[in-house]
Amino acid sequence: MSLFTEFPQTEKRLDIKVRTVTTSLKRKKDRLQNEGKGAKVLIILLLCLLVFLILLSICVGKYSLSIADSAYIVFAKIFNLEQTWTSVAEGVVIYLRLPRVLAAGLVGGALSMSGASFQGIFKNPLVSPDLLGVSSGACIGAAIAILLGAGAMTMQMSAFIAGIITVLITLMIPRLIKSDSNIILVLSGIIVGGMMGSILGFIKYVADPLTQLAAITYWQMGSFAYISYQSLVSVLPPMIIGFVCLFAMSWWIDVLSLGDEEAKLLGANIRLLRTIVILAATLLTASAICISGTVGWIGLVIPHFARMFVGPNNQRLLPVSALIGAIFLIVIDTITRTLTTAELPISILTGLIGAPFYVFLLYRQRMRLQ
DSSP, X not given: OHHHHHHHHHHHHHHHHHHHHHHHHHHHHHHHHHHHHHHHHHHHHHHHHHHHHHHHHHHOSSSOOOHHHHHHHHHHHHHTOOOOSOHHHHIIIIIIIHHHHHHHHHHHHHHHHHHHHHHHHHXXXXXXXXXXXXXXXXXXXXXXXXXXXXXXXXXXXXXXXXXXXXXXXXXXXXXXXXXXOHHHHHHHHHHHHHHHHHHHHHHHHHSOTTTHHHHHHHHHHOOOTTOOHHHHHHHHHHHHHHHHHHXXXXXXXXXXXXXXXXXXXXXXXXXXXXXXXXXXXXXXXXXXXXXXXXXXXXXXXXXXXXXXXXXXXXXXXXXXXXXXXXXXXHHHHHHHHHSXXXXXXXXXXXXXXXXXXXXXXHHHTHHHHO
């Protein structure tokens, strides 16, 4: 008799669990719809602030200009208006400052959205975009290009390809041992990252200490000093693909953040969804790193800061993280090129600001972490 009653009871418990998860998602959706208006206002304010900071960053520097003059030069080039400025002002605004400001915004937004996506699918607030070894792989690609004496474009492409290959190796390890565990994937990233770090150490050991070693070290610390429109155009298509893909997957990232069992009950193909999100986030991270070098703390800290405003829902968190990350890195880049006579690497300031702020965030969340 127990054989006839066991399966109906199991089916009943499963049905209750499915209804509980579905009801929880419906309540969450209703609550988010009520909170959505405030998020839209915040996004509009952040967009306005971003545009203002772009214009302000173009003005600030050793050759200073007013915001009105800088804005007129930019819009005049776009709409073919009458030229009323000097060639020096045009060169500074259009060819020196504007490409690096745009690059800083793109890199900050890409790293922040990647960090928020990784933290969502891995359900771990300590995850960052370079978790799967993309930063280490990109460094090796750039270092090899520097050893071969390649140009800037070749170095960027080499860094991009090496970063993608490194992540594919990381994704292959769990498949070889037939495991879908997040922990195994994270450990694979740590292993591959450590191996790539050793390879990079060997490359730095054989590099010329007077020229090549300095270039490799400077690239590792991050900089926008050599950004051009050509390098921006080269990474724009993969960045657009990554941004669109992650934003389209935002609801599924919320589902994956519930846990594997709950996601399966909702019909999610966990392996496929996780792979798509990882590849899209890696595409963004590799595209960002290949034009700026390694920039630390952005993808780790900014998503936490964005959650303070919009909560954990990724449909709001991803765009807000991208905007805050773009704003933050534009401000940091402006400081690095104006604070001292010699331009500071980006990662120095991001580390000095990011580390204390992350300690503050951990202090705020100490009870939940316990």
